[in-house]
Amino acid sequence: MNFYTRKWVKPEDLNPNGSLFGGTLLRWIDEEAVIYAIVQLANSHVVTKYISEINFVSSAQQGDIIELGIEATNFGTTSITMRCEVRNKITRKTILSIDKLVFVNLNKEGTPTPHGRTEITYAYVGIDKIKKDE
Numbered sequence: 778m779n780f781y782t783r784k785w786v787k788p789e790d791l792n793p794n795g796s797l798f799g800g801t802l803l804r805w806i807d808e809e810a811v812i813y814a815i816v817q818l819a820n821s822h823v824v825t826k827y828i829s830e831i832n833f834v835s836s837a838q839q840g841d842i843i844e845l846g847i848e849a850t851n852f853g854t855t856s857i858t859m860r861c862e863v864r865n866k867i868t869r870k871t872i873l874s875i876d877k878l879v880f881v882n883l884n885k886e887g888t889p890t891p892h893g894r895t896e897i898t899y900a901y902v903g904i905d906k907i908k909k910d911e
Protein backbone atom coordinates (compact mmCIF):
# COMPACT_ATOMS: atom_id res chain seq x y z
CA MET A 778 0.00 0.00 0.00
CA ASN A 779 1.28 3.46 -0.90
CA PHE A 780 0.87 6.30 1.56
CA TYR A 781 1.02 9.23 -0.84
CA THR A 782 -0.71 11.96 1.15
CA ARG A 783 0.23 13.43 4.48
CA LYS A 784 -1.95 15.79 6.47
CA TRP A 785 -1.14 17.93 9.46
CA VAL A 786 -4.12 18.03 11.84
CA LYS A 787 -4.98 21.70 12.40
CA PRO A 788 -7.51 23.50 14.65
CA GLU A 789 -10.07 23.78 11.81
CA ASP A 790 -10.03 19.96 11.40
CA LEU A 791 -11.13 19.25 14.98
CA ASN A 792 -14.46 18.22 16.45
CA PRO A 793 -15.79 19.83 19.67
CA ASN A 794 -13.90 17.20 21.72
CA GLY A 795 -10.61 18.39 20.26
CA SER A 796 -9.80 15.35 18.14
CA LEU A 797 -9.86 14.99 14.35
CA PHE A 798 -13.42 15.30 13.02
CA GLY A 799 -14.49 12.05 11.34
CA GLY A 800 -16.24 13.84 8.47
CA THR A 801 -13.10 15.80 7.66
CA LEU A 802 -11.09 12.60 7.50
CA LEU A 803 -13.69 10.98 5.21
CA ARG A 804 -13.57 13.99 2.87
CA TRP A 805 -9.78 13.64 2.63
CA ILE A 806 -10.13 9.91 1.93
CA ASP A 807 -12.77 10.37 -0.79
CA GLU A 808 -10.53 12.92 -2.48
CA GLU A 809 -7.45 10.72 -2.19
CA ALA A 810 -9.34 7.68 -3.51
CA VAL A 811 -10.82 9.49 -6.50
CA ILE A 812 -7.39 10.79 -7.55
CA TYR A 813 -6.03 7.24 -7.22
CA ALA A 814 -8.96 5.92 -9.32
CA ILE A 815 -8.49 8.64 -11.98
CA VAL A 816 -4.82 7.75 -12.35
CA GLN A 817 -5.44 3.99 -12.38
CA LEU A 818 -8.31 4.18 -14.90
CA ALA A 819 -6.81 7.09 -16.90
CA ASN A 820 -10.20 8.79 -16.91
CA SER A 821 -11.25 11.87 -14.96
CA HIS A 822 -14.94 10.95 -14.99
CA VAL A 823 -15.20 8.49 -12.11
CA VAL A 824 -17.62 8.56 -9.19
CA THR A 825 -17.75 7.11 -5.73
CA LYS A 826 -20.21 4.19 -5.78
CA TYR A 827 -19.83 2.31 -2.52
CA ILE A 828 -17.92 2.61 0.75
CA SER A 829 -17.96 -0.34 3.13
CA GLU A 830 -17.79 -0.34 6.91
CA ILE A 831 -15.55 2.41 8.24
CA ASN A 832 -13.51 1.45 11.28
CA PHE A 833 -12.33 4.44 13.31
CA VAL A 834 -9.61 2.55 15.16
CA SER A 835 -8.02 5.40 17.10
CA SER A 836 -8.25 9.18 17.17
CA ALA A 837 -5.84 11.81 15.92
CA GLN A 838 -5.09 15.00 17.80
CA GLN A 839 -4.18 18.54 16.84
CA GLY A 840 -0.59 18.67 15.63
CA ASP A 841 -0.47 15.03 14.57
CA ILE A 842 0.84 14.19 11.12
CA ILE A 843 -1.23 11.47 9.52
CA GLU A 844 -0.85 9.65 6.22
CA LEU A 845 -3.47 8.22 3.89
CA GLY A 846 -2.86 4.90 2.15
CA ILE A 847 -4.87 3.53 -0.77
CA GLU A 848 -4.45 0.28 -2.69
CA ALA A 849 -6.47 -1.22 -5.54
CA THR A 850 -7.75 -4.67 -4.61
CA ASN A 851 -9.89 -5.45 -7.66
CA PHE A 852 -10.42 -4.24 -11.20
CA GLY A 853 -13.96 -4.98 -12.39
CA THR A 854 -15.41 -4.24 -15.81
CA THR A 855 -16.48 -0.66 -15.09
CA SER A 856 -15.37 -0.40 -11.47
CA ILE A 857 -12.26 -0.33 -9.35
CA THR A 858 -12.22 -1.47 -5.72
CA MET A 859 -9.70 -0.14 -3.25
CA ARG A 860 -8.87 -0.46 0.41
CA CYS A 861 -7.76 2.37 2.64
CA GLU A 862 -5.72 2.77 5.76
CA VAL A 863 -4.94 5.97 7.64
CA ARG A 864 -2.16 5.95 10.21
CA ASN A 865 -0.14 8.27 12.40
CA LYS A 866 3.04 9.01 10.46
CA ILE A 867 5.28 9.01 13.50
CA THR A 868 3.88 6.16 15.63
CA ARG A 869 2.40 4.15 12.68
CA LYS A 870 -0.68 3.57 14.83
CA THR A 871 -3.76 2.89 12.68
CA ILE A 872 -6.38 5.63 12.84
CA LEU A 873 -8.92 4.28 10.36
CA SER A 874 -9.43 1.40 7.96
CA ILE A 875 -11.91 0.79 5.14
CA ASP A 876 -11.97 -2.58 3.38
CA LYS A 877 -13.86 -1.55 0.25
CA LEU A 878 -14.20 1.68 -1.68
CA VAL A 879 -15.77 1.18 -5.11
CA PHE A 880 -15.48 3.81 -7.84
CA VAL A 881 -17.19 3.54 -11.26
CA ASN A 882 -15.73 4.61 -14.58
CA LEU A 883 -18.22 6.73 -16.56
CA ASN A 884 -18.42 7.90 -20.16
CA LYS A 885 -19.39 11.41 -21.28
CA GLU A 886 -23.07 10.60 -20.83
CA GLY A 887 -22.48 9.53 -17.22
CA THR A 888 -23.06 5.84 -17.97
CA PRO A 889 -20.79 3.11 -16.55
CA THR A 890 -18.29 2.14 -19.20
CA PRO A 891 -15.53 -0.53 -19.32
CA HIS A 892 -12.12 0.81 -18.35
CA GLY A 893 -10.06 -2.07 -19.73
CA ARG A 894 -7.67 -2.06 -16.76
CA THR A 895 -6.72 -5.28 -14.98
CA GLU A 896 -3.81 -4.40 -12.73
CA ILE A 897 -2.23 -1.58 -10.74
CA THR A 898 -0.31 0.99 -12.76
CA TYR A 899 2.84 1.86 -10.85
CA ALA A 900 4.56 3.85 -13.58
CA TYR A 901 3.67 7.51 -13.88
CA VAL A 902 0.66 8.09 -16.12
CA GLY A 903 1.11 11.40 -17.95
CA ILE A 904 -1.63 13.86 -17.12
CA ASP A 905 -2.22 14.31 -20.87
CA LYS A 906 -3.23 10.64 -21.08
CA ILE A 907 -6.10 11.09 -18.61
CA LYS A 908 -9.37 11.46 -20.49
CA LYS A 909 -11.23 14.60 -19.49
CA ASP A 910 -14.84 15.50 -20.20
CA GLU A 911 -15.38 18.18 -22.80
Ligand SMILES: CCCCCCCCCCCCCCCC(=O)SCCNC(=O)CCNC(=O)[C@H](O)C(C)(C)COP(=O)(O)OP(=O)(O)OC[C@H]1O[C@@H](n2cnc3c(N)ncnc32)[C@H](O)[C@@H]1OP(=O)(O)O
Binds near residue numbers: 815816827852879889
Ligand atom coordinates in the same frame (compact mmCIF):
# COMPACT_ATOMS: atom_id res chain seq x y z
C1 LIG B 1 -5.07 13.68 -11.79
C2 LIG B 1 -5.51 14.59 -12.93
C3 LIG B 1 -6.95 14.88 -12.95
C4 LIG B 1 -7.39 15.88 -13.99
C5 LIG B 1 -8.87 16.04 -14.08
C6 LIG B 1 -9.51 16.40 -12.83
C7 LIG B 1 -10.98 16.11 -12.88
C8 LIG B 1 -11.51 16.07 -11.53
C9 LIG B 1 -12.71 15.23 -11.46
C10 LIG B 1 -13.03 15.01 -10.06
C11 LIG B 1 -14.19 14.08 -9.90
C12 LIG B 1 -14.55 14.10 -8.51
C13 LIG B 1 -15.50 13.01 -8.11
C14 LIG B 1 -15.45 12.92 -6.66
C15 LIG B 1 -16.20 11.76 -6.15
C16 LIG B 1 -17.61 12.16 -5.93
O1 LIG B 1 -17.93 13.03 -5.20
S1 LIG B 1 -18.77 11.31 -6.83
C17 LIG B 1 -20.31 11.84 -6.11
C18 LIG B 1 -20.96 10.75 -5.34
N1 LIG B 1 -21.33 9.64 -6.18
C19 LIG B 1 -22.37 9.68 -7.02
O2 LIG B 1 -23.04 10.69 -7.17
C20 LIG B 1 -22.68 8.44 -7.79
C21 LIG B 1 -24.19 8.22 -7.89
N2 LIG B 1 -24.47 6.91 -8.48
C22 LIG B 1 -24.64 6.76 -9.80
O3 LIG B 1 -24.66 7.72 -10.57
C23 LIG B 1 -24.86 5.37 -10.30
O4 LIG B 1 -25.06 4.49 -9.21
C24 LIG B 1 -23.64 4.84 -11.13
C25 LIG B 1 -22.30 5.15 -10.45
C26 LIG B 1 -23.67 5.52 -12.52
C27 LIG B 1 -23.66 3.34 -11.29
O5 LIG B 1 -24.92 2.99 -11.75
P1 LIG B 1 -25.41 1.47 -11.65
O6 LIG B 1 -26.73 1.40 -12.29
O7 LIG B 1 -25.22 0.96 -10.25
O8 LIG B 1 -24.35 0.77 -12.59
P2 LIG B 1 -24.05 -0.75 -12.74
O9 LIG B 1 -23.72 -0.91 -14.20
O10 LIG B 1 -25.12 -1.62 -12.15
O11 LIG B 1 -22.74 -0.99 -11.86
C28 LIG B 1 -21.54 -0.33 -12.20
C29 LIG B 1 -20.43 -0.97 -11.41
O12 LIG B 1 -20.62 -0.70 -10.02
C30 LIG B 1 -20.62 -1.91 -9.28
N3 LIG B 1 -21.58 -1.76 -8.20
C31 LIG B 1 -22.87 -1.40 -8.32
N4 LIG B 1 -23.44 -1.36 -7.10
C32 LIG B 1 -22.48 -1.70 -6.21
C33 LIG B 1 -22.46 -1.86 -4.79
N5 LIG B 1 -23.52 -1.62 -4.04
N6 LIG B 1 -21.30 -2.23 -4.21
C34 LIG B 1 -20.19 -2.47 -4.94
N7 LIG B 1 -20.15 -2.34 -6.30
C35 LIG B 1 -21.29 -1.96 -6.91
C36 LIG B 1 -21.05 -2.99 -10.27
O13 LIG B 1 -20.63 -4.27 -9.86
C37 LIG B 1 -20.38 -2.48 -11.53
O14 LIG B 1 -19.00 -2.83 -11.51
P3 LIG B 1 -18.34 -3.82 -12.63
O15 LIG B 1 -18.86 -5.17 -12.37
O16 LIG B 1 -18.75 -3.27 -13.99
O17 LIG B 1 -16.87 -3.66 -12.43
